[in-house]
Protein backbone atom coordinates (compact mmCIF):
# COMPACT_ATOMS: atom_id res chain seq x y z
CA UNK A 176 0.00 0.00 0.00
CA UNK A 177 2.72 2.24 1.01
CA UNK A 178 4.32 1.29 -2.17
CA UNK A 179 1.15 2.02 -4.07
CA UNK A 180 0.65 5.23 -2.22
CA UNK A 181 4.16 6.05 -2.88
CA UNK A 182 3.78 5.09 -6.38
CA UNK A 183 0.61 7.11 -6.59
CA UNK A 184 2.33 10.08 -5.12
CA UNK A 185 5.16 9.59 -7.51
CA UNK A 186 2.72 9.34 -10.35
CA UNK A 187 0.84 12.46 -9.42
CA UNK A 188 4.13 14.33 -9.02
CA UNK A 189 5.21 13.17 -12.45
CA UNK A 190 1.88 14.30 -13.80
CA UNK A 191 2.27 17.85 -12.50
CA UNK A 192 5.82 17.98 -13.69
CA UNK A 193 4.82 16.84 -17.08
CA UNK A 194 2.12 19.48 -17.33
CA UNK A 195 4.55 22.19 -16.19
CA UNK A 196 7.14 20.93 -18.56
CA UNK A 197 4.72 20.89 -21.44
CA UNK A 198 3.55 24.45 -20.70
CA UNK A 199 7.17 25.61 -20.37
CA UNK A 200 8.10 23.97 -23.61
CA UNK A 201 5.24 25.66 -25.33
CA UNK A 202 6.40 29.07 -24.13
CA UNK A 203 9.96 28.29 -25.16
CA UNK A 204 8.77 27.03 -28.51
CA UNK A 205 6.70 30.15 -29.05
CA UNK A 206 9.66 32.32 -28.12
CA UNK A 207 12.01 30.39 -30.37
CA UNK A 208 9.48 30.77 -33.12
CA UNK A 209 9.45 34.55 -32.82
CA UNK A 210 13.24 34.75 -32.73
CA UNK A 211 13.50 32.38 -35.65
CA UNK A 212 11.05 34.47 -37.59
CA UNK A 213 13.06 37.61 -36.88
CA UNK A 214 16.30 35.91 -37.85
CA UNK A 215 14.64 34.47 -40.89
CA UNK A 216 13.44 37.89 -41.98
CA UNK A 217 17.01 39.19 -42.12
CA UNK A 218 17.80 36.70 -44.80
CA UNK A 219 14.50 35.93 -46.53
CA UNK A 220 13.89 36.82 -50.09
CA UNK A 221 11.83 39.86 -51.03
CA UNK A 222 9.01 37.60 -52.21
CA UNK A 223 8.69 36.20 -48.67
CA UNK A 224 8.52 39.71 -47.28
CA UNK A 225 5.86 40.58 -49.80
CA UNK A 226 3.76 37.54 -48.86
CA UNK A 227 4.07 38.42 -45.19
CA UNK A 228 3.12 42.02 -45.93
CA UNK A 229 0.09 40.90 -47.91
CA UNK A 230 -1.07 38.64 -45.10
CA UNK A 231 -1.22 41.56 -42.67
CA UNK A 232 -3.03 43.65 -45.24
CA UNK A 233 -2.20 47.21 -46.26
CA UNK A 234 1.52 46.78 -45.59
CA UNK A 235 4.01 47.03 -48.41
CA UNK A 236 7.59 46.00 -49.03
CA UNK A 237 9.77 48.96 -49.79
CA UNK A 238 13.42 49.73 -50.48
CA UNK A 239 15.36 52.49 -48.78
CA UNK A 240 18.61 53.98 -50.02
CA UNK A 241 21.56 54.16 -47.64
CA UNK A 242 23.82 57.05 -48.57
CA UNK A 243 27.59 56.99 -48.23
CA UNK A 244 29.43 60.28 -47.83
CA UNK A 245 31.05 61.69 -50.97
CA UNK A 246 34.68 62.64 -50.36
CA UNK A 247 35.54 66.21 -49.44
CA UNK A 248 37.66 68.60 -51.49
CA UNK A 249 40.10 70.48 -49.29
CA UNK A 250 42.77 73.14 -49.68
CA UNK A 251 46.38 72.58 -48.59
CA UNK A 252 45.58 73.52 -44.98
CA UNK A 253 42.55 71.25 -44.81
CA UNK A 254 39.93 73.98 -45.29
CA UNK A 255 36.88 72.32 -46.76
CA UNK A 256 35.96 73.55 -50.24
CA UNK A 257 33.31 70.92 -51.01
CA UNK A 258 31.43 68.65 -48.63
CA UNK A 259 28.27 66.62 -48.17
CA UNK A 260 25.70 67.90 -45.71
CA UNK A 261 22.53 66.09 -44.84
CA UNK A 262 19.39 67.60 -46.22
CA UNK A 263 15.78 66.53 -45.90
CA UNK A 264 13.29 65.81 -48.61
CA UNK A 265 9.54 65.41 -48.33
CA UNK A 266 7.73 62.77 -50.36
CA UNK A 267 3.95 62.59 -50.23
CA UNK A 268 1.92 59.42 -50.76
CA UNK A 269 -1.26 61.26 -51.61
CA UNK A 270 -3.57 58.25 -51.11
CA UNK A 271 -2.33 57.75 -47.55
CA UNK A 272 -2.83 61.38 -46.54
CA UNK A 273 -5.67 61.70 -44.00
CA UNK A 274 -5.43 65.41 -43.23
CA UNK A 275 -4.63 67.27 -46.49
CA UNK A 276 -5.42 70.74 -45.15
CA UNK A 277 -3.28 70.22 -42.08
CA UNK A 278 -0.39 68.82 -44.13
CA UNK A 279 -0.54 71.92 -46.32
CA UNK A 280 -0.76 74.35 -43.40
CA UNK A 281 2.12 72.73 -41.52
CA UNK A 282 4.52 72.36 -44.45
CA UNK A 283 3.84 75.62 -46.25
CA UNK A 284 6.17 77.86 -44.19
CA UNK A 285 8.90 75.20 -44.30
CA UNK A 286 8.94 74.54 -48.04
CA UNK A 287 7.89 78.04 -49.12
CA UNK A 288 4.92 76.89 -51.19
CA UNK A 289 1.44 78.39 -50.48
CA UNK A 290 -0.78 76.07 -48.44
CA UNK A 291 -3.56 76.15 -51.06
CA UNK A 292 -1.05 75.01 -53.68
CA UNK A 293 0.14 72.08 -51.56
CA UNK A 294 -3.40 70.96 -50.82
CA UNK A 295 -4.35 71.23 -54.49
CA UNK A 296 -1.40 69.04 -55.50
CA UNK A 297 -2.28 66.35 -52.93
CA UNK A 298 -5.89 66.18 -54.03
CA UNK A 299 -5.00 66.21 -57.73
CA UNK A 300 -2.48 63.40 -57.36
CA UNK A 301 -4.88 61.36 -55.31
CA UNK A 302 -7.62 61.80 -57.87
CA UNK A 303 -5.25 60.88 -60.71
CA UNK A 304 -4.17 57.77 -58.81
CA UNK A 305 -7.75 56.67 -58.30
CA UNK A 306 -8.81 57.26 -61.89
CA UNK A 307 -7.33 54.49 -63.92
CA UNK A 308 -9.61 55.00 -66.92
CA UNK A 309 -6.66 55.27 -69.29
CA UNK A 310 -5.40 51.94 -68.02
CA UNK A 311 -2.28 53.49 -66.47
CA UNK A 312 -1.90 52.91 -62.78
CA UNK A 313 -0.57 56.00 -61.01
CA UNK A 314 0.93 55.76 -57.59
CA UNK A 315 -0.04 59.22 -56.42
CA UNK A 316 3.41 59.57 -54.88
CA UNK A 317 5.36 62.79 -55.47
CA UNK A 318 8.31 64.71 -54.09
CA UNK A 319 7.08 67.95 -52.54
CA UNK A 320 10.50 69.43 -51.81
CA UNK A 321 14.16 68.42 -51.94
CA UNK A 322 17.31 69.80 -50.35
CA UNK A 323 15.79 71.27 -47.22
CA UNK A 324 18.72 72.18 -45.02
CA UNK A 325 19.74 74.49 -42.20
CA UNK A 326 17.01 76.30 -40.27
CA UNK A 327 14.16 74.92 -42.39
CA UNK A 328 15.35 71.37 -41.77
CA UNK A 329 15.37 72.02 -38.02
CA UNK A 330 11.83 73.42 -38.26
CA UNK A 331 10.67 70.33 -40.12
CA UNK A 332 12.27 67.94 -37.62
CA UNK A 333 10.72 69.84 -34.69
CA UNK A 334 7.25 69.79 -36.30
CA UNK A 335 7.54 66.04 -36.89
CA UNK A 336 8.65 65.39 -33.30
CA UNK A 337 5.81 67.47 -31.87
CA UNK A 338 3.25 65.63 -33.99
CA UNK A 339 4.60 62.21 -32.99
CA UNK A 340 4.30 63.17 -29.32
CA UNK A 341 0.75 64.42 -29.82
CA UNK A 342 -0.33 61.18 -31.52
CA UNK A 343 1.35 59.02 -28.86
CA UNK A 344 -0.36 60.94 -26.03
CA UNK A 345 -3.72 60.68 -27.76
CA UNK A 346 -3.39 56.91 -28.14
CA UNK A 347 -2.40 56.43 -24.50
CA UNK A 348 -5.38 58.51 -23.39
CA UNK A 349 -7.78 56.43 -25.50
CA UNK A 350 -6.23 53.19 -24.23
CA UNK A 351 -6.77 54.32 -20.63
CA UNK A 352 -10.39 55.18 -21.33
CA UNK A 353 -10.66 51.65 -22.81
CA UNK A 354 -13.89 52.47 -24.55
CA UNK A 355 -14.95 50.94 -27.80
CA UNK A 356 -13.53 54.02 -29.54
CA UNK A 357 -10.78 53.21 -31.99
CA UNK A 358 -7.21 53.65 -30.77
CA UNK A 359 -6.29 55.02 -34.15
CA UNK A 360 -5.47 58.71 -34.27
CA UNK A 361 -5.10 60.46 -37.59
CA UNK A 362 -2.12 62.72 -38.12
CA UNK A 363 -0.79 65.12 -40.72
CA UNK A 364 2.22 62.77 -40.88
CA UNK A 365 0.02 60.12 -42.55
CA UNK A 366 1.32 59.74 -46.10
CA UNK A 367 4.15 62.24 -45.48
CA UNK A 368 7.62 60.69 -45.73
CA UNK A 369 10.54 62.77 -44.51
CA UNK A 370 13.86 61.30 -45.62
CA UNK A 371 17.41 62.40 -45.12
CA UNK A 372 19.89 62.48 -48.01
CA UNK A 373 23.23 64.16 -48.65
CA UNK A 374 23.53 67.39 -50.57
CA UNK A 375 26.77 68.86 -51.91
CA UNK A 376 27.78 72.14 -50.34
CA UNK A 377 30.61 74.53 -51.12
CA UNK A 378 31.45 76.47 -47.95
CA UNK A 379 33.45 79.15 -49.82
CA UNK A 380 30.71 79.83 -52.41
CA UNK A 381 32.34 81.37 -55.49
CA UNK A 382 35.99 80.78 -54.49
CA UNK A 383 37.76 78.55 -57.05
CA UNK A 384 34.44 77.72 -58.70
CA UNK A 385 35.85 76.75 -62.10
CA UNK A 386 38.55 74.64 -60.43
CA UNK A 387 36.29 72.80 -58.00
CA UNK A 388 33.33 72.34 -60.37
CA UNK A 389 30.12 70.75 -59.12
CA UNK A 390 28.01 67.61 -59.01
CA UNK A 391 24.51 67.11 -60.27
CA UNK A 392 22.14 67.29 -57.30
CA UNK A 393 20.41 63.94 -57.78
CA UNK A 394 23.13 61.46 -58.55
CA UNK A 395 26.07 63.24 -56.97
CA UNK A 396 28.06 62.71 -60.17
CA UNK A 397 30.81 65.25 -60.86
CA UNK A 398 29.83 67.47 -63.78
CA UNK A 399 32.75 69.90 -63.95
CA UNK A 400 36.16 70.66 -62.46
CA UNK A 401 37.79 68.51 -59.77
CA UNK A 402 34.33 67.08 -58.98
CA UNK A 403 34.31 65.57 -62.49
CA UNK A 404 38.03 64.79 -62.91
CA UNK A 405 38.17 62.92 -59.60
CA UNK A 406 34.63 61.61 -59.58
CA UNK A 407 35.79 58.00 -59.09
CA UNK A 408 37.89 58.94 -56.06
CA UNK A 409 35.25 61.16 -54.47
CA UNK A 410 32.21 59.03 -55.24
CA UNK A 411 30.38 57.29 -52.46
CA UNK A 412 28.66 53.99 -53.14
CA UNK A 413 24.99 53.88 -52.24
CA UNK A 414 23.65 50.98 -50.26
CA UNK A 415 20.15 49.60 -50.04
CA UNK A 416 17.89 48.10 -47.42
CA UNK A 417 14.56 46.39 -47.86
CA UNK A 418 11.76 45.93 -45.39
CA UNK A 419 8.09 46.29 -44.66
CA UNK A 420 6.97 49.91 -44.54
CA UNK A 421 4.89 51.00 -41.61
CA UNK A 422 2.01 53.43 -41.82
CA UNK A 423 4.38 56.40 -41.60
CA UNK A 424 6.83 55.12 -44.19
CA UNK A 425 9.36 53.82 -41.66
CA UNK A 426 10.87 50.31 -41.71
CA UNK A 427 8.99 48.03 -39.31
CA UNK A 428 11.33 46.68 -36.67
CA UNK A 429 12.58 43.21 -37.44
CA UNK A 430 11.84 43.36 -41.17
CA UNK A 431 14.95 45.30 -42.14
CA UNK A 432 17.33 43.50 -44.45
CA UNK A 433 20.51 45.01 -45.87
CA UNK A 434 20.87 44.36 -49.59
CA UNK A 435 24.15 46.25 -49.91
CA UNK A 436 26.27 48.36 -47.55
CA UNK A 437 27.05 52.00 -48.49
CA UNK A 438 30.67 53.11 -48.83
CA UNK A 439 32.15 56.57 -48.30
CA UNK A 440 34.22 58.29 -51.00
CA UNK A 441 37.83 59.44 -50.51
CA UNK A 442 38.91 63.05 -49.98
CA UNK A 443 40.92 65.08 -52.51
CA UNK A 444 43.37 67.63 -51.14
CA UNK A 445 44.51 70.42 -53.43
CA UNK A 446 47.74 72.43 -53.20
CA UNK A 447 45.84 75.71 -53.34
CA UNK A 448 45.68 77.98 -50.31
CA UNK A 449 42.19 79.38 -49.97
CA UNK A 450 43.58 82.75 -48.79
CA UNK A 451 45.98 83.11 -51.75
CA UNK A 452 43.18 81.97 -54.04
CA UNK A 453 40.86 84.61 -52.68
CA UNK A 454 43.52 87.36 -53.02
CA UNK A 455 44.02 86.40 -56.69
CA UNK A 456 40.29 86.30 -57.40
CA UNK A 457 39.72 89.67 -55.74
CA UNK A 458 42.34 91.25 -58.02
CA UNK A 459 40.85 89.56 -61.08
CA UNK A 460 37.42 90.98 -60.19
CA UNK A 461 39.00 94.45 -60.36
CA UNK A 462 40.30 93.61 -63.85
CA UNK A 463 36.77 92.50 -64.81
CA UNK A 464 35.37 95.85 -63.62
CA UNK A 465 37.95 97.94 -65.43
CA UNK A 466 38.44 96.05 -68.69
CA UNK A 467 35.28 93.91 -69.15
CA UNK A 468 37.21 91.02 -70.72
CA UNK A 469 35.70 87.74 -71.93
CA UNK A 470 37.58 86.17 -69.04
CA UNK A 471 40.76 86.38 -67.00
CA UNK A 472 42.89 84.06 -64.94
CA UNK A 473 45.72 84.23 -62.45
CA UNK A 474 48.07 81.59 -61.08
CA UNK A 475 50.36 81.69 -58.07
CA UNK A 476 53.02 79.00 -57.77
CA UNK A 477 55.63 78.20 -55.14
CA UNK A 478 58.76 78.20 -57.32
CA UNK A 479 60.60 75.62 -55.19
CA UNK A 480 57.90 72.97 -54.75
CA UNK A 481 55.76 73.63 -57.84
CA UNK A 482 52.68 73.87 -55.60
CA UNK A 483 49.94 75.91 -57.24
CA UNK A 484 48.74 78.19 -54.43
CA UNK A 485 46.05 79.81 -56.58
CA UNK A 486 44.30 78.70 -59.75
CA UNK A 487 41.96 81.64 -60.21
CA UNK A 488 39.46 82.29 -62.97
CA UNK A 489 36.82 84.94 -63.60
CA UNK A 490 33.93 85.13 -64.20
CA UNK A 491 32.97 82.81 -61.36
CA UNK A 492 29.73 81.57 -59.85
CA UNK A 493 28.47 80.78 -56.37
CA UNK A 494 28.57 76.99 -56.46
CA UNK A 495 25.74 76.75 -53.93
CA UNK A 496 23.49 78.59 -56.40
CA UNK A 497 24.75 76.66 -59.41
CA UNK A 498 21.32 75.86 -60.84
CA UNK A 499 20.30 79.49 -61.11
CA UNK A 500 23.79 80.80 -61.99
CA UNK A 501 24.36 78.33 -64.83
CA UNK A 502 20.95 79.13 -66.28
CA UNK A 503 21.89 82.79 -66.23
CA UNK A 504 25.51 82.62 -67.46
CA UNK A 505 25.77 79.31 -69.34
CA UNK A 506 28.35 76.55 -68.92
CA UNK A 507 31.10 78.89 -70.22
CA UNK A 508 31.58 80.26 -66.69
CA UNK A 509 32.98 76.88 -65.68
CA UNK A 510 35.93 77.23 -68.10
CA UNK A 511 39.16 76.75 -66.17
CA UNK A 512 41.12 79.22 -68.24
CA UNK A 513 44.25 78.88 -66.09
CA UNK A 514 44.64 75.23 -67.12
CA UNK A 515 42.96 74.99 -70.52
CA UNK A 516 43.26 78.32 -72.34
CA UNK A 517 45.58 77.84 -75.32
CA UNK A 518 46.97 81.19 -76.40
CA UNK A 519 49.93 82.62 -78.24
CA UNK A 520 52.09 84.06 -75.46
CA UNK A 521 53.68 86.77 -77.61
CA UNK A 522 56.37 88.78 -75.81
CA UNK A 523 56.27 86.71 -72.61
CA UNK A 524 57.89 83.99 -74.70
CA UNK A 525 60.95 86.09 -75.66
CA UNK A 526 62.94 85.41 -72.46
CA UNK A 527 62.62 81.66 -73.13
CA UNK A 528 64.26 82.11 -76.57
CA UNK A 529 66.98 84.31 -75.11
CA UNK A 530 67.67 81.99 -72.16
CA UNK A 531 67.97 79.00 -74.53
CA UNK A 532 70.36 80.91 -76.81
CA UNK A 533 72.53 81.89 -73.83
CA UNK A 534 72.50 78.32 -72.53
CA UNK A 535 73.50 76.92 -75.95
CA UNK A 536 76.26 79.54 -76.25
CA UNK A 537 74.76 81.03 -79.45
CA UNK A 538 74.84 84.53 -77.94
CA UNK A 539 76.88 86.14 -75.17
CA UNK A 540 75.53 88.30 -72.40
CA UNK A 541 77.79 91.22 -73.37
CA UNK A 542 76.75 91.15 -77.00
CA UNK A 543 75.07 94.18 -78.69
CA UNK A 544 72.06 94.00 -81.03
CA UNK A 545 70.85 96.48 -83.60
CA UNK A 546 67.19 97.18 -84.37
CA UNK A 547 66.24 99.32 -87.40
CA UNK A 548 62.52 99.03 -86.51
CA UNK A 549 61.99 96.28 -89.05
CA UNK A 550 63.93 93.45 -90.68
CA UNK A 551 63.56 91.22 -93.71
CA UNK A 552 63.33 87.47 -93.13
CA UNK A 553 63.09 85.81 -96.53
CA UNK A 554 60.18 87.46 -98.33
CA UNK A 555 58.62 88.60 -95.06
CA UNK A 556 59.14 91.72 -92.99
CA UNK A 557 59.01 91.66 -89.21
CA UNK A 558 58.45 94.83 -87.25
CA UNK A 559 59.00 96.33 -83.84
CA UNK A 560 56.56 98.56 -82.02
CA UNK A 561 58.89 100.95 -80.18
CA UNK A 562 57.27 103.24 -77.66
CA UNK A 563 57.75 106.95 -77.11
CA UNK A 564 57.58 108.04 -80.78
CA UNK A 565 60.83 106.28 -81.77
CA UNK A 566 61.02 104.47 -85.10
CA UNK A 567 63.56 101.91 -84.01
CA UNK A 568 65.23 100.52 -80.88
CA UNK A 569 68.73 101.12 -82.32
CA UNK A 570 71.77 99.62 -80.57
CA UNK A 571 70.82 97.62 -77.49
CA UNK A 572 72.45 95.47 -74.86
CA UNK A 573 70.79 92.08 -74.21
CA UNK A 574 69.21 93.55 -71.08
CA UNK A 575 67.67 96.30 -73.23
CA UNK A 576 66.40 93.80 -75.80
CA UNK A 577 64.40 92.16 -73.02
CA UNK A 578 63.32 95.46 -71.45
CA UNK A 579 62.24 96.94 -74.81
CA UNK A 580 60.70 93.65 -75.90
CA UNK A 581 62.42 94.09 -79.27
CA UNK A 582 61.02 91.79 -82.00
CA UNK A 583 63.84 92.38 -84.48
CA UNK A 584 66.64 91.44 -82.05
CA UNK A 585 64.71 88.47 -80.63
CA UNK A 586 64.14 87.17 -84.18
CA UNK A 587 67.92 87.44 -84.84
CA UNK A 588 68.58 85.50 -81.62
CA UNK A 589 66.01 82.84 -82.59
CA UNK A 590 67.61 82.44 -86.01
CA UNK A 591 71.04 82.12 -84.37
CA UNK A 592 69.63 79.39 -82.15
CA UNK A 593 67.95 77.52 -85.03
CA UNK A 594 64.65 75.68 -85.43
CA UNK A 595 65.59 72.42 -83.73
CA UNK A 596 67.19 73.99 -80.65
CA UNK A 597 64.29 76.42 -80.30
CA UNK A 598 61.76 73.59 -80.47
CA UNK A 599 63.76 71.58 -77.92
CA UNK A 600 63.83 74.58 -75.58
CA UNK A 601 60.02 74.78 -75.72
CA UNK A 602 59.92 71.08 -74.84
CA UNK A 603 62.47 71.30 -72.02
CA UNK A 604 60.66 74.25 -70.44
CA UNK A 605 57.66 71.89 -70.21
CA UNK A 606 55.41 73.92 -72.47
CA UNK A 607 54.29 71.03 -74.68
CA UNK A 608 53.37 68.83 -71.72
CA UNK A 609 50.21 68.52 -69.72
CA UNK A 610 51.54 69.99 -66.46
CA UNK A 611 48.64 69.04 -64.19
CA UNK A 612 45.51 66.95 -64.48
CA UNK A 613 42.81 68.80 -66.37
CA UNK A 614 45.26 70.99 -68.30
CA UNK A 615 46.00 70.86 -72.02
CA UNK A 616 49.23 70.33 -73.92
CA UNK A 617 50.81 73.30 -75.70
CA UNK A 618 50.84 73.31 -79.50
CA UNK A 619 53.83 73.70 -81.78
CA UNK A 620 54.38 71.81 -85.00
CA UNK A 621 57.67 69.91 -85.35
CA UNK A 622 60.67 72.00 -86.49
CA UNK A 623 61.31 70.01 -89.68
CA UNK A 624 58.57 71.97 -91.44
CA UNK A 625 59.66 75.39 -90.27
CA UNK A 626 60.82 78.05 -92.73
CA UNK A 627 63.07 80.89 -91.53
CA UNK A 628 60.10 83.22 -90.94
CA UNK A 629 58.56 80.57 -88.70
CA UNK A 630 61.70 80.45 -86.56
CA UNK A 631 61.59 84.25 -86.22
CA UNK A 632 57.90 84.22 -85.30
CA UNK A 633 58.21 81.47 -82.69
CA UNK A 634 61.21 83.31 -81.21
CA UNK A 635 58.91 86.19 -80.22
CA UNK A 636 55.97 84.03 -79.24
CA UNK A 637 53.83 83.71 -82.35
CA UNK A 638 52.75 80.43 -83.92
CA UNK A 639 53.20 78.61 -80.61
CA UNK A 640 50.29 78.03 -78.24
CA UNK A 641 50.64 77.38 -74.55
CA UNK A 642 48.41 77.20 -71.48
CA UNK A 643 48.81 79.76 -68.67
CA UNK A 644 49.95 77.08 -66.20
CA UNK A 645 52.69 75.88 -68.59
CA UNK A 646 53.94 79.42 -69.22
CA UNK A 647 54.10 80.04 -65.48
CA UNK A 648 56.10 76.84 -64.89
CA UNK A 649 58.56 77.93 -67.61
CA UNK A 650 59.17 81.22 -65.76
CA UNK A 651 59.61 79.35 -62.51
CA UNK A 652 62.66 77.68 -64.15
CA UNK A 653 64.34 81.09 -64.33
CA UNK A 654 63.24 81.85 -60.74
CA UNK A 655 64.42 78.47 -59.47
CA UNK A 656 68.07 78.65 -60.63
CA UNK A 657 67.37 76.83 -63.89
CA UNK A 658 65.52 73.79 -62.52
CA UNK A 659 62.11 72.92 -63.94
CA UNK A 660 59.69 71.89 -61.20
CA UNK A 661 56.52 70.26 -62.45
CA UNK A 662 53.46 72.12 -61.14
CA UNK A 663 51.44 70.30 -58.49
CA UNK A 664 47.69 70.68 -58.06
CA UNK A 665 47.10 67.81 -55.63
CA UNK A 666 49.00 67.30 -52.41
CA UNK A 667 49.46 63.70 -53.58
CA UNK A 668 51.09 64.73 -56.89
CA UNK A 669 54.72 63.59 -57.15
CA UNK A 670 57.56 66.09 -56.86
CA UNK A 671 59.32 66.03 -60.26
CA UNK A 672 62.21 68.19 -61.40
CA UNK A 673 64.59 68.41 -64.35
CA UNK A 674 67.52 70.79 -65.01
CA UNK A 675 66.97 73.17 -67.95
CA UNK A 676 69.37 76.10 -67.51
CA UNK A 677 72.64 76.58 -65.69
CA UNK A 678 72.27 78.66 -62.50
CA UNK A 679 74.38 81.42 -64.11
CA UNK A 680 72.07 81.80 -67.11
CA UNK A 681 69.03 81.71 -64.81
CA UNK A 682 70.53 84.41 -62.63
CA UNK A 683 71.33 86.63 -65.62
CA UNK A 684 67.77 86.23 -66.92
CA UNK A 685 66.43 87.24 -63.50
CA UNK A 686 68.48 90.40 -63.73
CA UNK A 687 67.11 91.18 -67.23
CA UNK A 688 63.53 90.54 -66.12
CA UNK A 689 64.02 92.82 -63.14
CA UNK A 690 65.02 95.61 -65.55
CA UNK A 691 61.71 95.12 -67.40
CA UNK A 692 59.82 96.11 -64.28
CA UNK A 693 62.26 98.79 -63.19
CA UNK A 694 62.64 100.63 -66.49
CA UNK A 695 60.96 98.71 -69.29
CA UNK A 696 57.47 97.83 -70.51
CA UNK A 697 56.42 96.38 -67.16
CA UNK A 698 56.69 99.44 -64.91
CA UNK A 699 53.10 99.10 -63.75
CA UNK A 700 54.09 95.75 -62.23
CA UNK A 701 56.13 97.59 -59.58
CA UNK A 702 55.40 96.17 -56.15
CA UNK A 703 55.81 98.29 -53.05
CA UNK A 704 58.48 96.93 -50.76
CA UNK A 705 59.59 94.05 -53.00
CA UNK A 706 61.77 93.77 -56.07
CA UNK A 707 59.99 91.85 -58.78
CA UNK A 708 60.99 90.47 -62.16
CA UNK A 709 58.70 89.71 -65.07
CA UNK A 710 57.54 90.31 -68.59
CA UNK A 711 54.54 91.75 -70.36
CA UNK A 712 52.78 90.09 -73.26
CA UNK A 713 50.27 91.38 -75.77
CA UNK A 714 49.21 88.94 -78.45
CA UNK A 715 46.55 88.99 -81.10
CA UNK A 716 43.99 86.28 -80.61
CA UNK A 717 44.18 83.27 -82.86
CA UNK A 718 40.91 82.27 -84.54
CA UNK A 719 40.28 78.73 -83.31
CA UNK A 720 40.71 76.09 -86.01
CA UNK A 721 41.95 78.57 -88.61
CA UNK A 722 45.09 80.37 -89.68
CA UNK A 723 45.33 84.04 -88.92
CA UNK A 724 44.21 86.37 -86.15
CA UNK A 725 40.91 87.81 -84.99
CA UNK A 726 41.10 91.54 -85.65
CA UNK A 727 40.93 93.77 -82.59
CA UNK A 728 40.96 90.81 -80.18
CA UNK A 729 43.93 90.54 -77.86
CA UNK A 730 45.25 88.49 -75.00
CA UNK A 731 47.10 90.64 -72.46
CA UNK A 732 49.40 89.00 -69.94
CA UNK A 733 52.05 89.55 -67.33
CA UNK A 734 54.21 86.80 -65.86
CA UNK A 735 56.96 87.10 -63.30
CA UNK A 736 58.26 86.24 -59.86
CA UNK A 737 59.29 87.81 -56.57
CA UNK A 738 61.35 88.70 -54.64
CA UNK A 739 63.65 89.10 -57.68
CA UNK A 740 66.91 88.24 -55.85
CA UNK A 741 65.52 85.23 -53.97
CA UNK A 742 62.23 84.22 -55.60
CA UNK A 743 59.49 82.53 -53.57
CA UNK A 744 56.49 82.76 -55.87
CA UNK A 745 55.82 82.98 -59.60
CA UNK A 746 52.64 84.79 -60.65
CA UNK A 747 50.84 85.00 -63.97
CA UNK A 748 47.85 87.08 -65.04
CA UNK A 749 46.18 86.49 -68.43
CA UNK A 750 43.30 88.66 -69.67
CA UNK A 751 41.25 87.45 -72.62
CA UNK A 752 39.85 90.17 -74.94
CA UNK A 753 40.19 93.18 -72.65
CA UNK A 754 38.52 96.51 -73.38
CA UNK A 755 39.73 99.98 -72.40
CA UNK A 756 43.28 99.16 -73.45
CA UNK A 757 44.84 95.89 -74.55
CA UNK A 758 48.53 96.05 -73.65
CA UNK A 759 49.77 93.52 -71.12
CA UNK A 760 51.72 96.28 -69.39
CA UNK A 761 48.51 98.25 -68.83
CA UNK A 762 45.86 95.55 -68.41
CA UNK A 763 47.65 92.67 -66.66
CA UNK A 764 50.70 94.23 -64.93
CA UNK A 765 48.74 96.16 -62.25
CA UNK A 766 46.84 92.99 -61.24
CA UNK A 767 50.15 91.10 -61.13
CA UNK A 768 51.54 93.77 -58.79
CA UNK A 769 48.57 93.68 -56.43
CA UNK A 770 48.48 89.88 -56.25
CA UNK A 771 52.25 89.64 -55.71
CA UNK A 772 52.31 92.30 -53.00
CA UNK A 773 49.43 90.81 -51.02
CA UNK A 774 50.56 87.22 -51.34
CA UNK A 775 54.15 87.99 -50.28
CA UNK A 776 52.82 89.84 -47.25
CA UNK A 777 50.47 86.92 -46.47
CA UNK A 778 53.37 84.45 -46.76
CA UNK A 779 55.37 86.60 -44.36
CA UNK A 780 58.17 87.48 -46.81
CA UNK A 781 59.85 90.55 -45.29
CA UNK A 782 59.48 93.73 -47.36
CA UNK A 783 62.55 95.72 -48.33
CA UNK A 784 61.55 99.35 -48.11
CA UNK A 785 64.76 100.55 -49.78
CA UNK A 786 63.70 99.01 -53.08
CA UNK A 787 61.03 101.67 -53.56
CA UNK A 788 63.65 104.40 -53.51
CA UNK A 789 65.76 102.42 -55.96
CA UNK A 790 62.87 102.04 -58.40
CA UNK A 791 62.17 105.78 -58.19
CA UNK A 792 65.80 106.59 -59.02
CA UNK A 793 65.82 104.19 -61.94
CA UNK A 794 62.77 105.86 -63.41
CA UNK A 795 64.25 109.30 -63.44
Ligand SMILES: [Zn+2]
Nearest residue numbers: 546559568581
Ligand atom coordinates in the same frame (compact mmCIF):
# COMPACT_ATOMS: atom_id res chain seq x y z
ZN1 LIG B 1 63.21 96.49 -81.89
